[in-house]
Amino acid sequence: MTPRIETLRSFIRAEKHHQFRRTPEELGLADLNEKFKAEGVPAVERSARMLKALLDAETPIIIEGETIVATRTITYIPSIFTEAEWADIRSKHTLHERGTISNLSPDYEGIIADGLGKRKAAIEARMEDATLTEEQMQFLAAAKASIEAVQAFILKYKACAEKAGLTKVAEVLGAIHSEGAKTLHEALQLLRIVHFALWESDCYHNTLGRFDQYIYPYYKSDIESGRITDEEAFDLITEFFLTCNKDSDLYVGMQQGDNGQSLVLGGRDAEGNCLFNEVSKMCLKASYDLNLIDPKINLRCDSNTPLEIYKLGAELTKRGLGFPQYDNDDVVIPGLMKLGYSEEDAHNYVVAACWEFIIPKNGMEIPNIDALSFAEIVSEAVNHLGDYSTYEEFYAYIVSKINEECKRITSSHDNLYIAPAPFLSTFMGGTIEKAKDISEGGILNNYGVHGTGLSTAADSLAAIKKYYFEEKSIGLEELMDALKNNFVGHEALQDKLRNEAPKMGLDNDEADAIGTALLNSFAEGLKGYRNERGGIWRAGTGTAMYYIFHAKDLPATPDGRNAGEVLPANFTPSMFLKQNGPVSVMRSFAKPDLQNVVNGGPLTIELDESIFRNEETIEKLAMLIRSFIRFGGHQLQLNTLDREKLLDAKAHPELHRNLIVRVWGWSGYFVELDECYQDHIIERIKYKL
Amino acid sequence: MQTGVIFSIEEFAVNDGPGIRTTIFLKGCPLRCMWCHNPEGQKAAPQPLTKQGRTEMCGYTIDSEALAARVRKDEDIFRDSGGGVTFTGGEPLVQADFLCEVLDRLEGIHRAIETCGYASEENFKRVLDKVDYVLFDVKIVDSALHKRYTGVENELIKTNLKHLCESGKPFVVRVPLIPGVNDTRENMEATAELLKGAKGLQRVELLRYHKTAGAKYPMVGMEYKPDFDEDAVPEIHDTFTERDIKLLIL
Structure with a gap:
């Protein structure tokens, strides 16, 4: 970690950026849904208008030293429906959890490459179709308005950067306002904005998909052209990881930490090539250095995965964050194909918030x-x-x-x-062609x-x-x-x-x-x-x-x-x-x-922290994980715990603010969990001695 | 067929030799180290052990064939990881005949023992011949002090260590660091001297004393009575690196 990242990390862990937060009430946005209701605004349009109102109300905050910007300043996302409207919906329909979209993996690859402008142009072109129904038009208009709202948000940050004399930040924001990314820095900034806006649009458990795969081309081109060094690339990736921890306390979930920011590394393609690359390696290292709960890492393995990769994973396991979680391509890919998934989709699998295998872009599962x-x-x-x-x-x-x-x-x-989720819809397969919101179904609807x-x-x-x-x-x-x-x-x-x-x-x-x-x-x-x-x-x-x-x-x-x-x-x-x-x-x-x-x-195994007193254990653990994959296990999560420390943390939470544990499919801060979850974790290691 | 008494089988034992290993604990030990952290391994016969309010027998009889089969079950993982099986205790050499028969049945698997070295020369050599790797405890070099803290003199141990050094077998020497007892420069110098010129010596491991040692005594109706200061920080004297011996402190 460079001193810059270290300073940023301390700032964020000390929650100094919380001072900029305002409630929707303070911002006059809390009763927007009442207005929508009075005006009889259709749901899909409400979603776009709410997103625009929220993004417009965001105060641009650039923390000192930041080069990948966007910090949430609104405490919660007001619903597009009033309480009474939800009650009405509930009486006529079944709802899943909160009733908004969760657990999807958008087409980050496409959006980073194409840029917001190209997506907007595609929507506009689609709107030319005279045979569209009124509903289809409403959806397309909402999707377009959502993109425009995000573009305006980018420009607002750009102006703020310029005013602060942050030329480089302003330049990057300017470059991604409409165009696709051309550098690693641009790719990460665009990803940050899109991911930020997904949360702002009331979608939750927004995953990060195959980060190493869609980021790698930008890394490669930067390195090959000599634009940046490996150290600088690592620094940027670390900063991006840090941004995932800035607003995550505001993200909705069952428990603090259950926010679905999982990303997947490695894996193999249909020809059997191992896709673990330099960026994958940097991700494991960045996570190790940061020692924070987000993003939660999955490592795709198979029987041919080299031991070196398992060792990098085991090193992170030792850190005690409860990830990486190991997923077995040898089981998951054929399993998905047996269920009818195409070869391409099956090879492209990622995990949802915890461990459910889902397909980026095509899955509205x-x-x-x-x-x-x-x-x-x-x-x-x-x-x-x-x-x-x-x-x-x-x-x-x-x-x-x-x-x-x-x-x-x-x-x-x-x-x-x-x-409806018109903003998210623009990054999901088939929505623009069909002129249909992703909430109504996508390509895969399992x-x-x-x-x-x-x-x-x-x-x-x-x-x-x-x-x-x-x-x-x-x-x-x-x-x-x-x-x-x-x-x-x-x-x-x-x-x-x-x-x-x-x-x-x-x-x-x-x-x-x-x-x-x-x-x-x-x-x-x-x-x-x-x-x-x-x-x-x-x-x-x-x-x-x-x-x-x-x-x-x-x-x-x-x-x-x-x-x-x-x-x-x-x-x-x-x-x-x-x-x-x-x-x-x-x-x-x-x-x-x-x-x-x-x-x-996943199979979950609790390891006693003491086994890592000997550095050689890392390689042994790597071999053990490899054995699991070779035995044909499908998914493994490892928790490195010290029972005495957990008991002490329960008694003196103030002394253990940073103690991280794996709960059911995600990692969180132990002291922030409800007692029943704390006790369950302590119970899990009770019988080990 | 020989039968023996064992009191535990530990999978993924990370401190007992190379690779992924299964460690077998044989019951019975001729020593009574004051700091012993496996008091349930001292008596040769199975005995009741009470843990979390439940009493069960600690130790059971098993024949060499069944034990070998239990170990062989994980042969694939041993092969994959360069690991194998380690016999410890108690003191595995107490059941030398049983141990030899099990070792014979495990040919092809990497076999190790962890021993205090207190056994007849004949038994020591017999077992040494059948294993690929040895973890050898050297607790205290001074014989009188050794007797005071372990109950036995150490002449036999030194003799067997000499055999081990001369054998060329890869081995590791382990020294438990007991504060105020053996953590002196003098003892470490003497330990290093014993190992001079041993070709097979991989390294010396200094194992820091852990206060949890006493936890199991009440479970087997014994009392833990250390006469040394449990809270003292042990001194660490590296007399090894200067003699080109690799040192690992755990």
């Missing part, structure tokens, strides 16, 4: 639309255990319940309403469903199979009574179930086969259904925050888990598993047919 709780299904089914005389029959009953749940899920998201409590379910079934059906060492009445009474009076049984029964994560074939079967049944259960947008339903292994919700009302389970006791996050062994170690865990969780569950959701 909702990869987190719902969750199926394996644990709940099994827990419920156990009440009917007495009706079955073999495990196979009982499992067939479980399958019927999974199918029922899939049917229920696939039929409960119809009549979906998403607020939905994804999480699968929660898998190990709890698999372990429960493994115990039932072994002790009830095979050994007959546990009777029906005894088990029912124990579960009903939360194991009170059945302590010996609980001890056996918790500590001796086969479980996923021990490389135990019995339990792992059940986990495999459950996932296959889930994927099978979603097959054949189409959502109302024509897309398919994808099964996944993630949990998002459902691991907290789904645990609360879940009674005691046959794996020895108490009622209400936490469920593991994502694709992870039971919280109270006495682990053999990471190798067994990885083997267990690489066994299922993971190509069937490429909605995503």
Whole structure:
């Protein structure tokens, strides 16, 4: 880190730029939606007008030393609808989360290359079409107005830079006002503006896609022409990363830190070439140096990825930020193609906010639309255990319940309403051609469903199979009574179930086969259904925050888990598993047919910080991660933790402001999390010694 | 077939030799180091251990075939990473016959032992012959002091270390740094002298004493009674680098 970046970093971490923030109330923007309502302004036009009003109200702030500018000064983004209008929409439609667009990966590559002017010209040309409907015209006009609002915003910053005598900054802003980027500096500045404006347009979980791939051409051309040195390029990339941390406390999410600013590095193309490049390397290093929660990095790997790349990743893992997350091209690409994705799209996959695999530009996918709780299904089914005389029959009953749940899920998201996003639409495939807002559907319209409590379910079934059906060492009445009474009076049984029964994560074939079967049944259960947008339903292994919700009302389970006791996050062994170690865990969780569950959701392994006392551990960890990829795991996230430090941070948050942890699919500051999430993380490492 | 008693298997043991390794803990130790951080490894027989309110047996009997199969399960990852298996304890040489049989069954896999060196010369040489790598503890060079802190004199240890030095086998020497006990320049000089000219010596590792050492004693009904100052910062005397011996402080 250069002194310039260090100073900027301190300024931002000290939140000195917060002084410039104003509320929409102070700016007279809070009741704009009321005006829209009174005037009867169509939604898509509201979106463009709201964006323009907000960008116009932004005060240009250039922090001393900055060369990539745009700082948010408005505390929250007012909705284009009034409360009453939302209530009305809700009564007529289903909504996903907040009702606005999230979790997409726009065509940054195209916008950086083409520039805003060319996009605007394309829209204008499209508007010439006399056969367009009124709605189509409204959309195109809104898209054009959004671009113009962003262009005006750029000019405002340019004037500010000029006034401050910042010639270079002004020059770059001038260059990207309409044209595409020609240098690395211009590319990063344009990206910053577009990304900034996406948040300003009330879209959220705005990802950054394949940053190293779309930025590389500018880096390469700058280096080849001698315009900049490697050090200068690194400095710019570091500064861009820093900008992702400027306003992120204002970004909406489930928890502070859950903001979806994930980016993806490396990967291979259809010819099998490794795409990890100089920029990818710089990204890992920049993230290491900055030691901040954003952007959250994913590293695409496959069985041929060189160890050197894993070592760079492991180095960052050691930093304790909870990323990079490792994604396996060998599983994800064929998995996506099996679901019907084109070869090109599949090779171009990125991750959404957490771990869901999505496609840049072409995907208007909702990869987190719902969750199926394996644990709940099994827990419920156990009440009917007495009706079955073999495990196979009982499992067939479980399958019927999974199918029922899939049917229920696939039929409960119809009549979906998403607020229009004309600005984002200009960077998504097919929208201008069709003259249709992206919120109404894009090229790919698939939905994804999480699968929660898998190990709890698999372990429960493994115990039932072994002790009830095979050994007959546990009777029906005894088990029912124990579960009903939360194991009170059945302590010996609980001890056996918790500590001796086969479980996923021990490389135990019995339990792992059940986990495999459950996932296959889930994927099978979603097959054949189409959502109302024509897309398919994808099964996944993630949990998002459902691991907290789904645990609360879940009674005691046959794996020895108490009622209400936490469920593991994502694709992870039971919280109270006495682990053999990471190798067994990885083997267990690489066994299922993971190509069937490429909605995503990582195996999460907690590493004790102390293993890094020896520098040689980095290479060993790199080899361990490579083994995971070679075993055929699909996704891995590693958390480097020190339990004592976490306990201390809980007691004395003021002393640990910078302590970063991985929560379910993102990294955040430990002291800013709700207590239930803090406790879950502490619990995860309790059984390690 | 030989059977033995082990009390733990650790995967991804990062401090026990090259590459990704599985470490097997054999139960029973002839030493009673005052700072021992694996007190459950001292007694040869399985014993109850109480952790988080739950009592279970620490240690179990396993035959050489089953143990070898458990290790071989991860052969692919060992091959990929240049790793293998490490036998430690307790003191693995206490169960020399069992250990030899397991080592024989693991031919083709990189095999290491971590030993305190306190074993008959015959057993030491027998095992040495079957392993690819040795982690050898040198705690205190002065024999009287050694007896005071570990319960045994160290003549046998020095003899076996000499065999190791002469064997040419790659090995690492480990010295636990116990504040006020062995962290003196004198002891470090003497340690370095013992290693003079050893061709196979990869490096010396100084392991800083950790206060967590005492945590497991109550779990096995023992009392931790260090007579040294646990909070003192150990002195670090590098008598090794000047003798062209690589030093690593952990």
